[in-house]
Amino acid sequence: MEAKRLEGKVIASDLQQKILDKIQTLTSTGLPRPCLVAVQTSDNPSSAWYINQQEKLAAKLGIEFRRVTADQVKTEKELIGKVQALSVDKSVHGIFISMPLPAGFDSEKVLLAMDPHKDVEGIHPTSLGLIVLRRGRLIPPTAFAAYTLIKSTGMMLRGKKATIIGQSAIVGRPLQLLLGESRVTTFVCNSGTSTEDLRKTVGASEVVVACVGKPGIVRGAWVKPGAVVIDVGTTEVDGKLQGDVEFEETVKRAGFVTPVPGGVGPLTVTMLMENLITAYEWQK
Numbered sequence: 451m452e453a454k455r456l457e458g459k460v461i462a463s464d465l466q467q468k469i470l471d472k473i474q475t476l477t478s479t480g481l482p483r484p485c486l487v488a489v490q491t492s493d494n495p496s497s498a499w500y501i502n503q504q505e506k507l508a509a510k511l512g513i514e515f516r517r518v519t520a521d522q523v524k525t526e527k528e529l530i531g532k533v534q535a536l537s538v539d540k541s542v543h544g545i546f547i548s549m550p551l552p553a554g555f556d557s558e559k560v561l562l563a564m565d566p567h568k569d570v571e572g573i574h575p576t577s578l579g580l581i582v583l584r585r586g587r588l589i590p591p592t593a594f595a596a597y598t599l600i601k602s603t604g605m606m607l608r609g610k611k612a613t614i615i616g617q618s619a620i621v622g623r624p625l626q627l628l629l630g631e632s633r634v635t636t637f638v639c640n641s642g643t644s645t646e647d648l649r650k651t652v653g654a655s656e657v658v659v660a661c662v663g664k665p666g667i668v669r670g671a672w673v674k675p676g677a678v679v680i681d682v683g684t685t686e687v688d689g690k691l692q693g694d695v696e697f698e699e700t701v702k703r704a705g706f707v708t709p710v711p712g713g714v715g716p717l718t719v720t721m722l723m724e725n726l727i728t729a730y731e732w733q734k
């Protein structure tokens with residue numbers, strides 16, 4: 451029996467309705483609409499696409515959306531000044547800064563210039579620190595999306611084993627903490643993990659999350675029968691997006707698996723808007 455495909459857009463649709471209802475409730479009392487400002491720091495096509503998706507969803511949900519273009523923040527000083535100005539602007543409730551920053555920019559200085567209460571991407575040191583302290587509010591949207599998809603399967607997570615391949619600050623590390631809160635034993639693999647060790651940990655895990663950006667690094671034959679497999683990887687190969695998981699073989703063994711595209715991606719921008727509402731209420 452083939453694995454059930456976890457389509458992010460299905461869950462995203464339900465969450466968007468809840469966000470829309472909450473915004474309508476808030477504004478009906480006379481409060482202003484939530485406002486998101488996206489700061490585009492380069493002409494990177496992926497960053498531009500993601501910001502365009504934010505703008506489309508903001509319009510759908512009744513969120514005020516503003517965009518700062520790359521030509522407005524050509525230098526690190528200009529970018530820091532813009533972030534500081536947005537941080538003290540009470541009409542702005544969420545700030546998104548596209549990454550990676552241009553060569554020569556100090557990302558730590560830029561992030562520290564932002565009010566952590568407006569960090570909808572969940573990448574400010576304060577946001578990540580609160581997750582470590584079990585007081586997380588603004589969680590990196592991609593990690594949040596992966597975690598939500600795992601929970602949507604209905605699997606009893608307590609006592610299960612999970613393999614996370616990749617340890618970035620926006621996916622692997624926060625996801626390890628989120629799964630730990632559900633009492634999942636996690637194994638985090640990285641570039642120093644041998645292929646044999648990777649095969650063993652994947653084979654022993656009820657949950658597998660691949661977020662390293664290496665097409666096919668997780669082979670279908672390794673997957674434990676009935677496992678939940680979340681593929682965060684998106685790499686363009688010959689004009690097509692490919693995930694980190696060998697999909698056609700994995701679907702024969704797993705219980706649930708996310709397709710690429712169509713799995714984690716459609717849910718990520720919705721989670722960013724969920725963070726915006728959290729930030730809005732936190733500030734109010």
